[in-house]
Amino acid sequence: MARAALLPVALLLCLALAGSANAERKPVGFYGLKNKKGDFSIKVTNWGATLVSVLVPDCQGNLADVVLGYDTLRGYVNGTGSFGATVGRVVNRIAKSRFVLDGKAYRLFRNDGNNSIHGGHRGFGKVIWTVKEYVRGGDTPYITFFYHSFDGEQGFPGDLDVYVTYQLSGPYELSIRMNATATSKATPVNLANHAYWNLAGHGSGDVLEHELQLLASRYTPLDDTKIPTGQVVPVAGTMYDFRAPTPVGAHMEVVAGGGGGYDINFVVDGKQDAMRKVAFVRDPESGRALELWANQPGVQLYTSNWVSNEKGKAGKVYEQYGALCLETQAYPDAVNHPEFPSSIVRPGQVYKHDVLFKFSN
Numbered sequence: 001m002a003r004a005a006l007l008p009v010a011l012l013l014c015l016a017l018a019g020s021a022n023a024e025r026k027p028v029g030f031y032g033l034k035n036k037k038g039d040f041s042i043k044v045t046n047w048g049a050t051l052v053s054v055l056v057p058d059c060q061g062n063l064a065d066v067v068l069g070y071d072t073l074r075g076y077v078n079g080t081g082s083f084g085a086t087v088g089r090v091v092n093r094i095a096k097s098r099f100v101l102d103g104k105a106y107r108l109f110r111n112d113g114n115n116s117i118h119g120g121h122r123g124f125g126k127v128i129w130t131v132k133e134y135v136r137g138g139d140t141p142y143i144t145f146f147y148h149s150f151d152g153e154q155g156f157p158g159d160l161d162v163y164v165t166y167q168l169s170g171p172y173e174l175s176i177r178m179n180a181t182a183t184s185k186a187t188p189v190n191l192a193n194h195a196y197w198n199l200a201g202h203g204s205g206d207v208l209e210h211e212l213q214l215l216a217s218r219y220t221p222l223d224d225t226k227i228p229t230g231q232v233v234p235v236a237g238t239m240y241d242f243r244a245p246t247p248v249g250a251h252m253e254v255v256a257g258g259g260g261g262y263d264i265n266f267v268v269d270g271k272q273d274a275m276r277k278v279a280f281v282r283d284p285e286s287g288r289a290l291e292l293w294a295n296q297p298g299v300q301l302y303t304s305n306w307v308s309n310e311k312g313k314a315g316k317v318y319e320q321y322g323a324l325c326l327e328t329q330a331y332p333d334a335v336n337h338p339e340f341p342s343s344i345v346r347p348g349q350v351y352k353h354d355v356l357f358k359f360s361n
Helices: 009-018 073-078
Strands: 030-034 041-045 050-057 063-065 098-101 104-107 130-135 142-149 160-170 173-182 211-214 263-267 276-282 289-294 298-302 325-329 350-360
Touching: 030 142, 030 160, 041 160, 211 298, 276 325, 289 325
Parallel strands: none
Antiparallel strands: 030 041, 041 050, 050 063, 098 104, 130 142, 142 160, 160 173, 173 350, 211 276, 263 298, 276 289, 289 350, 298 325
8 A cells, every 4th residue: 555645633634624615623533332231342533434443352251452543633644554544535546546537537636656546645534524423322322424525626526425324233243334425526436444454453463364255256456556457357266265264364475574465356246236245354363253244346355565663552563464454345446447337426326335344253
């Protein structure tokens, strides 16, 4: 993943406020949700509609926070890894930072060589969202964030109203619902949650022994700039075959100092818009397991290839391969590939991206 230049917190907060359609000053805070038993909880922030922590028990009942992140707002503002963020308007890469839609060419902010990644230098993970609802009590507590993305923001066409809801939908279940409505022009939309998972606990070492199963029999190969070639090919006989539970590091290339690992989109089996099982992850030492369900056509597997000496929560230092991301999404660069499922949302249409994490031990 590309690493952007660091800017002071105050400057980035000013940029976020100045970039909003109605530049009122919005408070930034941290918000918690907890199940009734008290042994499963999350914390989020309206900076980037970000998932900050997920506390779950192991097979002995010991709690651990299983996502990477920071203790303070400063960490999220200056961080370059999108830890836990809601990424948009378009997650992943857009080739040469441009696309043509309805006969008009649009140019985007370049922040990954010649490409645009994660919505530009100030995508949805780097702005202040409004807290619309916050219900802490009951069996299924939730919080909903709202962001209005204006026409031309980071080069994208049209106004877009975006809602993200985090909800504890079951005793050990976390659901994330991402909805967006185009109100003025057609636009590409591809939102994703960018949580970094380590089921042994954040900062506990690498995840190369985590067992991973992906319900994906195909993937989208990349060129040397990490842009899809347009092909969709079988995983059978390749290092991308996770159809049966397999240790993450079993077949991957390990490159010290950055790189190696996985950073690629898999095509999820089954009906494209249906809610279906995408992945299963298990840490053999703690017994913690995660089942991922979603309604998107693809899922990006990223193994923290470029994380290095990153100071995180509780004094932990995160290193290469210290977590994995499973970002359900539309295919990368779909706006430049008519052969891929469309990621275009037209005025009046509603984009819906539902994600469900089921935890067990």
